[in-house]
Amino acid sequence: MQFSGRIAFTIAVIAFVLIAISLLIFLIKNRKEGQNLFNKYQQLTESTLAKAFNLSPHPVKREFRKINPMKMLKLITILVDSRTGGRLARVNTLDATIGGFMKMYTLLVRPDFAYNLPVLSVDLIFAGKKRVFIIEVIDPAGAEDENKNQYYQKFRECAKGIEHLEASGTESEWSKDFLTDFSIHVKADRQSDELLFNIYERYLGLYLEMVQKSSSLDEPSAERIQKGMETYVATLLEKGGPAVNVFKNLLGPQGQTEFVRTVIFGLD
Numbered sequence: 001m002q003f004s005g006r007i008a009f010t011i012a013v014i015a016f017v018l019i020a021i022s023l024l025i026f027l028i029k030n031r032k033e034g035q036n037l038f039n040k041y042q043q044l045t046e047s048t049l050a051k052a053f054n055l056s057p058h059p060v061k062r063e064f065r066k067i068n069p070m071k072m073l074k075l076i077t078i079l080v081d082s083r084t085g086g087r088l089a090r091v092n093t094l095d096a097t098i099g100g101f102m103k104m105y106t107l108l109v110r111p112d113f114a115y116n117l118p119v120l121s122v123d124l125i126f127a128g129k130k131r132v133f134i135i136e137v138i139d140p141a142g143a144e145d146e147n148k149n150q151y152y153q154k155f156r157e158c159a160k161g162i163e164h165l166e167a168s169g170t171e172s173e174w175s176k177d178f179l180t181d182f183s184i185h186v187k188a189d190r191q192s193d194e195l196l197f198n199i200y201e202r203y204l205g206l207y208l209e210m211v212q213k214s215s216s217l218d219e220p221s222a223e224r225i226q227k228g229m230e231t232y233v234a235t236l237l238e239k240g241g242p243a244v245n246v247f248k249n250l251l252g253p254q255g256q257t258e259f260v261r262t263v264i265f266g267l268d
Helices: 002-052 146-162 190-212 219-239 242-264
Strands: 076-085 088-098 102-111 119-127 130-138 184-189
Touching (some): 002 088, 002 102, 002 119, 002 190, 102 242, 146 184, 146 190, 184 190, 219 242
Antiparallel strands (some): 076 088, 119 130, 130 184
């Protein structure tokens, strides 16, 4: 009985070790895959931005540059970079690692209020073979503009390539009042990687072209654009959403408000 008990214990230990090794291999493999995709999107973004605008660093408070509330466990780490330049009042990129293997790439571009332009918000999640692909073109003021109308039609044509993908369920009901109809909220797997990357490349290129070709506004019109953005951000903080709620949990309500207003949208 004692001998058989030892055998059972040894088998249990071996099984545990094998499961642990398998889990570790899974985490390492998926972390590497997610990091590679993150790097691919980041490199495209940086090269595309560099061709269009001369950006310079925008200062971010130390506690907002690296958000890591559980430093010992490292369950979630978010690195924040903020820049500004020309017609782009804020260009923010967030590098998030979640659970040791899930990668998230975030880009948010908020143009100067002196131009009738929307905000570009991108959230890309790579978790094993699964993908969540979100591109929002946010136009809170909804002011008519010939340049915008021209490019909005191009965005609509570009968005036609993803009708077959499943909706991600990440779109908040209230946000539909602010989002353009060609905003994208889908989930997919690694088989769609090339398609999703090509659509991102096209959206980013079209957006920056639209910014470059925009004309400056008179002061009353610029104030209308700013007021629309203030309304959007206030509603976002009040009603929440999948991404902004994360910062509420990590930073607390006051920290979330300061981070969203000062860093992400540059309103204060």
